[in-house]
Amino acid sequence: MDALFGNVLNLQWQQVVMWAIGALLIYLAIKKGMEPSLLLPIGFGTILVNLPLSGAVTQVYESGTEEGILDVLFNAGIANELFPLLLFIGIGAMIDFTPLLSNPKLMIFGAAAQFGIFFTLCVASLLGFDIKNAASIAIIAAADGPTSIFVANFFQSDYIGAIVVVAYSYMALVPIIQPPVIRLITTKKERLIRMKYAERSVSKVTKILFPIFITAVAGIFAPRSVALIGFLMFGNLIRECGVLDALSDTAQKALANLVTLMLGITVATKMQAESFLNPVTLMILALGLVGFVFDTVGGVMIAKLYNLFAKEKINPMIGAAGISAFPMSSRVINKMGLEEDNQNFLLMHAVGVNVSGQIASVIAGGMILALFAS
Amino acid sequence: MNFETFLPILVNSLQGWMGVFIVTLIIIALVYLFNFLFSGRE
Numbered sequence: 488m489d490a491l492f493g494n495v496l497n498l499q500w501q502q503v504v505m506w507a508i509g510a511l512l513i514y515l516a517i518k519k520g521m522e523p524s525l526l527l528p529i530g531f532g533t534i535l536v537n538l539p540l541s542g543a544v545t546q547v548y549e550s551g552t553e554e555g556i557l558d559v560l561f562n563a564g565i566a567n568e569l570f571p572l573l574l575f576i577g578i579g580a581m582i583d584f585t586p587l588l589s590n591p592k593l594m595i596f597g598a599a600a601q602f603g604i605f606f607t608l609c610v611a612s613l614l615g616f617d618i619k620n621a622a623s624i625a626i627i628a629a630a631d632g633p634t635s636i637f638v639a640n641f642f643q644s645d646y647i648g649a650i651v652v653v654a655y656s657y658m659a660l661v662p663i664i665q666p667p668v669i670r671l672i673t674t675k676k677e678r679l680i681r682m683k684y685a686e687r688s689v690s691k692v693t694k695i696l697f698p699i700f701i702t703a704v705a706g707i708f709a710p711r712s713v714a715l716i717g718f719l720m721f722g723n724l725i726r727e728c729g730v731l732d733a734l735s736d737t738a739q740k741a742l743a744n745l746v747t748l749m750l751g752i753t754v755a756t757k758m759q760a761e762s763f764l765n766p767v768t769l770m771i772l773a774l775g776l777v778g779f780v781f782d783t784v785g786g787v788m789i790a791k792l793y794n795l796f797a798k799e800k801i802n803p804m805i806g807a808a809g810i811s812a813f814p815m816s817s818r819v820i821n822k823m824g825l826e827e828d829n830q831n832f833l834l835m836h837a838v839g840v841n842v843s844g845q846i847a848s849v850i851a852g853g854m855i856l857a858l859f860a861s
Numbered sequence: 862m863n864f865e866t867f868l869p870i871l872v873n874s875l876q877g878w879m880g881v882f883i884v885t886l887i888i889i890a891l892v893y894l895f896n897f898l899f900s901g902r903e
Binding site for chain 2: 599
């Protein structure tokens with residue numbers, strides 16, 4: 488009987504709390520539709536790794552060490568940054584950059600909305616985090632899961648589990664976080680600004696050259712970002728080249744789904760009670776929110792600044808879409824525009840800013856690595 | 862954390878944000894160039 492029930496005595500209350508957190512993540516994924524492809528595997532994995540003496544993670548016994556399969560997967564796919572990079576091929580193949588290429592100046596708002604990353608880095612440092620953990624926490628504000636995993640893992644952050652969960656949770660909460668911030672810093676008159684959308688054709692040559700040149704430029708200025716941006720753009724090149732439809736289809740569906748499946752459950756290895764249940768996790772939660780709020784502020788304020796000098800005014804709300812979190816943020820901005828004026832369709836402008844935010848967040852990740860890794 | 866320790870972090874952060882702008886401006890210039898060179902050649 489001892490062999491059957493002995494393990495019950497190994498159960499700690501902290502593990503039970505983690506089961507509740509795992510169950511909450513599963514609930515949010517299924518019932519609320521919050522990033523289900525990531526939060527559900529993470530939620531289930533959280534329960535899996537917090538069972539007493541779980542065989543899914545490495546355990547040290549008197550007789551020796553038994554390596555758990557999730558640790559094997561972590562070392563094979565996340566510790567060496569493989570999974571986030573493979574996922575980026577799929578994401579690159581999914582993104583249509585045409586709205587951005589037809590109105591390139593929108594890219595500036597993608598850069599502006601990375602403000603939250605650098606602001607959060609300063610705040611985290613002031614709160615006493617060492618620079619590598621501060622940089623890892625700040626990258627939550629990239630609003631881009633693979634970039635967060637890549638950077639936090641590069642710095643070997645102690646809080647990678649919390650960082651990933653917070654990043655994906657806030658990405659799902661963009662429709663709740665952004666609207667009040669945008670309303671606070673814009674006037675009704677600004678929110679009513681209509682923007683014409685004149686669809687300009689973009690040549691196929693431009694669509695093909697774009698991913699190649701972006702990789703080259705980003706690689707020269709932020710060489711550590713070249714793997715991230717390169718894999719993202721490789722996926723996009725497969726999509727746009729026109730001769731690799733089958734590969735593009737595989738990257739968008741099979742590859743992205745398979746890696747997402749592995750990524751979620753593997754990240755859960757860092758959701759063990761001893762490393763997750765501490766006051767720092769609450770601080771990371773608060774800092775992540777600071778990052779998302781100041782990303783939004785950065786994007787909107789630069790759009791307002793642009794309006795001071797531009798003949799043709801833009802609706803400053805579209806600046807907020809530079810937060811990345813594609814395509815959620817552009818939908819939020821479009822909805823807000825329609826709430827103010829039911830004939831004000833901002834979707835295509837917001838999508839342009841949103842995809843530029845995707846690129847800018849990767850570049851920002853590269854800048855963080857370049858400036859703080861040494 | 863004292864100011865002397867924080868200052869380089871602040872400077873590097875500003876440099877990082879500026880870096881994102883600089884790379885973005887180069888990309889914008891390239892896209893305008895591509896659009897100019899290749900529009901209407903389909």
